[in-house]
Amino acid sequence: MNQRIHSRFGLTLALALLILMAAPQGAAEVSPPEGEVTLQIDGFTLHATGDDGELSHRMRGSRLREFGRDGPQWVDNPHLELFAEGGIEWHWTAPAALHRPASERLDTVGPTRGVQPARGERVQTVIDSRDVRIATDTMVATSEALSTLNQPGLFQRGTGLRVDSGADTIELFHDVYSLYSETSEEDPAHDPDSE
Numbered sequence: 001m002n003q004r005i006h007s008r009f010g011l012t013l014a015l016a017l018l019i020l021m022a023a024p025q026g027a028a029e030v031s032p033p034e035g036e037v038t039l040q041i042d043g044f045t046l047h048a049t050g051d052d053g054e055l056s057h058r059m060r061g062s063r064l065r066e067f068g069r070d071g072p073q074w075v076d077n078p079h080l081e082l083f084a085e086g087g088i089e090w091h092w093t094a095p096a097a098l099h100r101p102a103s104e105r106l107d108t109v110g111p112t113r114g115v116q117p118a119r120g121e122r123v124q125t126v127i128d129s130r131d132v133r134i135a136t137d138t139m140v141a142t143s144e145a146l147s148t149l150n151q152p153g154l155f156q157r158g159t160g161l162r163v164d165s166g167a168d169t170i171e172l173f174h175d176v177y178s179l180y181s182e183t184s185e186e187d188p189a190h191d192p193d194s195e
Helices: 002-022
Strands: 039-049 055-066 073-076 079-084 087-093 096-100 105-109 111-116 125-130 133-135 140-151 154-164 169-180
Touching: 125 154, 140 169
Parallel strands: none
Antiparallel strands: 039 055, 055 073, 055 079, 073 096, 079 087, 087 111, 096 105, 105 133, 111 125, 125 140, 133 140, 140 154, 154 169
């Protein structure tokens, strides 16, 4: 009887380890940097230009705290606008973000929305995700979280996201569900996961 208990415990432990190894590894949790706040600005707007002197991105927020001279910045309620060809290419919002100006990166924290405005032949795209990493120089945004994409006539949901403005691509990687309809919204009656 004692041997049976040890066998069950060993089998249970082995199964638990296999499940943990097979589970997708999430991104490191992003939180405010530790240390002394060397600069705080309430209600700010940051304008950044590229090598050509043109506006590359603009970020607004309710508060910015910088940790060390030219160090990482914690931003409350960030609104990030990425510019291309003189217009807004993407507009990203979240409750908070860690901005690393030296590495030209913004890591959003929590629910994040990205909106690509309609321009010319391009239709408006709305992405809802969370914990999105945005490279402000290359305009590539990635997330490992469940994400949705809405365009006129199209709704998609999947896990793992990559938006590459330079290549004009948006990718969802795993468990992708697509619905083509006039409403461009998820229809529970046609959602295989709602059953």
